[in-house]
Amino acid sequence: MIVTAKIPLATQGHCDIIDITRDTEKALMESGISSGTVLVFVPGSTAGVTTIEYEPGLKKDLPEFFNTIIPENRGYHHDAAWGDGNGYAHVRAALLGPSLSVPVADRRLLLGTWQQIVVIDFDNRPRSREIVVQITGEQDAG
Amino acid sequence: MIVTAKIPLATQGHCDIIDITRDTEKALMESGISSGTVLVFVPGSTAGVTTIEYEPGLKKDLPEFFNTIIPENRGYHHDAAWGDGNGYAHVRAALLGPSLSVPVADRRLLLGTWQQIVVIDFDNRPRSREIVVQITGEQDAG
């Protein structure tokens, strides 16, 4: 059984980190699937998905890290060609990756206690996005 | 339903970035699967997979980024032991990762408009590879 849902997001860009754990759990519950896999996928090439402990300190640490290894103004070939100034966002998104798979058992995501699913929007402006949440698995008999 | 296909690639190594979106779509069409998941997997430890906007600027930006954070000649223990000189390629591939999952609905990959699936070959020589494309899902009734 396969259910494909979408989570609409209005992001601020600029390394905005959005916790989508609750929305993912809601999609899982609505699917009725009790065991299987949740695939979270970001359509687009300037945002990515991973897990973190979603707390205020790390919400600063992660952007500082990306600013250090992939600074905004290194002089990207992408920007020279297209003039949209978000070359760094493309490189960061390629590095982080657009897909995350989380196992499900007994109707629950098998996340750690301090582990949340987050989308990081690296673009240089606010964006409206639709994150794909696809649940594949089995329903309980009962 | 599960279909496992392979995409043969002849790469140049040295951060060669190959767009395999069309080949992946072809494998999806041939599978007859209309909704489900496509898993793209790179067998081997010196190449990885992600998505980017496949355009000439980023095809230079990404190699420059990897050369900066994982330079070729930092003096890798792998090279000291094995003498094949591609220690940097192993570290880059471990960081990028060998697997990518893309959701499928209505017979289409749910990619963004400017988002292509790419294999990046980090090795220090041309390579022949077979990328695994595994499609899991349901066929339409019609």
Next chain:
Amino acid sequence: MIVTAKIPLATQGHCDIIDITRDTEKALMESGISSGTVLVFVPGSTAGVTTIEYEPGLKKDLPEFFNTIIPENRGYHHDAAWGDGNGYAHVRAALLGPSLSVPVADRRLLLGTWQQIVVIDFDNRPRSREIVVQITGEQDAG
């Protein structure tokens, strides 16, 4: 068909790299599934999963790489708030990611010859973990 297994790990933390390929193959064999996908998932926010050629050189190269780009003592906001001193481990784990999917055909993981599945524990102390191995697929008729 979906089988969810767990691999218990006692790690040393501090970039301890643990080869879980054999344990993953064992879970696959016990599942009886002959074609499909193995999802390896790390519950928790201070460890990640990827593939490498598991040999002594790279077991030094990868920790040195992470120490260089995400040093232990950069002054993380996470540490200022929580005092547990493992902010760097959270950033490294978010970058590497907690999930890896490997295709299966003919009862075998489609890994490269020199490619092992590894968990990297970035935390700043020994940890007991349970890695989730979820196998989705079909059994042979025979």
